[in-house]
Amino acid sequence: MRTRILLFLSSIILVPLCTYFVILFARGYRLNWQRKQLSPTGLLVATSSPDGAQIHLNGQLSSATNTTINLPPATYKVEIKKDGFSPWTKTLRVEAEIVTRAAATLFPSVPSLKAITSSGAINPVLSPDGTKIVFTSGKKSYLLDLSESPLGLINRDAREITSTSSAWKTPTKIDPLPTLPQTIQDILATAAANLVWSPKENKLLYTATASASIPDDLIKPLPGSSTQAQARDLQAGQLYVYDLEEDRNFAVPPGVTWFPNSYHLLKTEKGKVTIMEYDGQNPTIVYAGPMENSFAFPYPSGKQLLILVNLRSPSEARQGEGVANLYAVSLR
Numbered sequence: 001m002r003t004r005i006l007l008f009l010s011s012i013i014l015v016p017l018c019t020y021f022v023i024l025f026a027r028g029y030r031l032n033w034q035r036k037q038l039s040p041t042g043l044l045v046a047t048s049s050p051d052g053a054q055i056h057l058n059g060q061l062s063s064a065t066n067t068t069i070n071l072p073p074a075t076y077k078v079e080i081k082k083d084g085f086s087p088w089t090k091t092l093r094v095e096a097e098i099v100t101r102a103a104a105t106l107f108p109s110v111p112s113l114k115a116i117t118s119s120g121a122i123n124p125v126l127s128p129d130g131t132k133i134v135f136t137s138g139k140k141s142y143l144l145d146l147s148e149s150p151l152g153l154i155n156r157d158a159r160e161i162t163s164t165s166s167a168w169k170t171p172t173k174i175d176p177l178p179t180l181p182q183t184i185q186d187i188l189a190t191a192a193a194n195l196v197w198s199p200k201e202n203k204l205l206y207t208a209t210a211s212a213s214i215p216d217d218l219i220k221p222l223p224g225s226s227t228q229a230q231a232r233d234l235q236a237g238q239l240y241v242y243d244l245e246e247d248r249n250f251a252v253p254p255g256v257t258w259f260p261n262s263y264h265l266l267k268t269e270k271g272k273v274t275i276m277e278y279d280g281q282n283p284t285i286v287y288a289g290p291m292e293n294s295f296a297f298p299y300p301s302g303k304q305l306l307i308l309v310n311l312r313s314p315s316e317a318r319q320g321e322g323v324a325n326l327y328a329v330s331l332r
Contacts, residue, residue: 040096041070046080048104050332053082055102065104080104086284093227100224105264107275107284112330116144116306117158120323124308126297130260133297133306133326134161144326148301155304155328180204180244181218191234198262203278204242205258205265208234219247228279241265241278250279260302268296273305273329286331292324298331305329 046055048065055062055069056079063069065080073096080088080102088104117137124135133144135158142158149156180188188195191210198205214232222245231240231251239256242249256265259275267274267283273296276283286305287296295308310324 040073042073042094042096043099044069044071044076044078044092044094044102045099046078046102046104048080048082048088048106050082050085050106053080053085053104053106055080078102080106082106085109088282090228090281098223100227103263104282105261107286107331111286114155114328114330116155116326116328118325121308121326122324124295124326130297131300133158135326146297146299146306148299148303154299154301180242181247183215183218184242187212187214187234191236196258198258198278199260200262202243202245203262204244205252205256206240206242208236208238208240210234210236214242214249217247222246226279228281243278248279252276252278252280253283260298260300266296266298268294270294273307275331287329299328303330303332305331 045068046063046065051065053065055065055067057069057071057076059077059079071094073094075091075093078090078092085106086109088106090102092100092102094100117135120137121135121142122137124133126133131145131147133146135142135144141161143161144158145156146154148154188204188206191208191212192206193209194205194207196205197203212234214234216232225246226243226248228248228250230249231238232249234240239252239254240249241252252265253267253276255269256267256276259266263278264275265278265280267276271288271291272285273287273291274283274285287307290309290311292308292310297306298304299306305328307327307329308324309327
């Protein structure tokens with residue numbers, strides 16, 4: 001009888017105690033051997049595309065993606081590296097009991113170049129939805145579908161069309177501006193122009209036309225929101241990205257456009273194409289070389305970049321000859 005009573009009392013004490021410690025462990029608490037106590041930690045969830053990359057924390061190799069790492073609350077320099085790809089680097093603040101994400105999209109350091117046309121592509125024009133290209137070659141007009149087929153094909157042959165005017169129709173797009181906080185709507189109405197929503201319509205690219213200040217905490221902060229430096233004091237002429245989901249506002253370089261994944265921006269310059277994150281971090285040159293009329297557009301899948309290049313021989317260049325063709329630059 002005494003044994004049963006002791007077991008019953010022990011279960012009453014131990015079960016809640018074990019449950020309590022399991023909850024603390026799930027929240028990120030770990031035993032600090034130096035202080036001999038349970039201390040809160042933060043969770044760093046590090047992912048990469050492609051996966052299998054190395055994670056370096058403050059210069060030290062830690063693990064491989066995709067994984068979750070318990071870390072004492074602090075600021076860390078996170079580097080994600082993989083052979084054959086440009087490295088990803090960001091300074092992140094890890095907070096106690098909060099999940100911080102390091103989502104790295106790695107681009108090839110030496111991307112491959114594949115010819116899409118061989119007989120010339122004159123005056124290529126992108127459709128409004130970014131899924132098709134119309135161009136002429138000789139006296140004929142062609143349409144190139146950039147979308148991914150059900151079988152996963154993204155490089156398909158261009159087909160001849162009879163009229164470029166009927167190649168596509170301008171899609172009707174609903175303006176999601178009312179989903180923004182009222183304060184942001186008022187600022188955009190009086191101090192912003194050239195508003196362009198991301199493909200997922202969760203971020204807004206715009207140009208400030210006058211000085212203004214975006215108040216903090218317009219929406220309830222989300223756990224694990226971006227800890228990168230913001231630019232909430234607007235300056236006329238500067239380009240910005242406002243993240244509707246996290247209430248974050250970032251200054252970005254001029255001349256950028258949205259990348260299909262809504263997380264990156266594309267900047268095309270003479271002889272160079274750069275992709276960066278929407279907060280302006282991790283700019284990566286994905287193509288550097290000859291390019292006609294700065295023509296560079298991403299495929300809707302984000303796996304390739306379509307460029308117009310005239311690969312003329314030295315003799316053709318001297319004579320002003322050669323034909324420009326469309327080429328696909330691999331991004332995965």
